[in-house]
Amino acid sequence: METATPPVVVRLPRRRANGALEGEVLAALQRAEGPLTPREVQARLSGELTYSTVVTILSRLLSKEVLTRTPRGRAYAYAPVTDEAGLAARRMCRILDGVPDREVVLARFASELPPEDALLLRAVLTDGIVIPAPR
DSSP states (O other): OOOOOOOOOOOOOOOOOOOOHHHHHHHHHHSSSSBOOHHHHHHHHOSSHHHHHHHHHHHHHTTTSEEEEEEEETEEEEEEEEEEHHHHHHHHHHHHSSSSSSHHHHHHHHHSSHHHHHHHHHOOOOOOOOOOOOO
16 A cells, blocks of 8 residues: 655745835835945845845835935945935825826825824924924
8 A cells, every 4th residue: 555645845935025125225224324335234134135136126226216325445335315204205295296186186185184194284384393304
C-alpha cells in the first residue's frame, strides 16, 4: 500500500500595498535630522530593501517633487520638501488642480467634514490662526 506524499506549501512573500514603500522611505527621511544618502535610508529601513530599490524609490519621490537632493560625495542626499502636514496640503492642492470645478469640490469637502474639523477650518479661514512653519 502506497502512502500519499504530503503537499508542499510554498509561501510567497507578501507584497506591500501601492505606495507603501514610498511611505516607508519618506517616513525615514522625515524622522532624520537632515538629508540622507540612499545607503543611509537603506540602513534605517532594517536593510529590507536592496540599494537599487531605495534609489528607485528616492528617484520617484524626487520626480513627484516630494524630495530635494543635494550632492554629498559621490552620492546624493535626499530630504523632504516639507513636513507631513505640508505634504498632505500639497496633495490636496494637486487634487484641486486636476478638477474643472474647484468651488464644487471645496464646497463638498467642507460639507462632509466632521463638525470639529469644520469649526477648525472656519477658525483658520476667518481668524487667521497661525500655522507653525515646517521644519
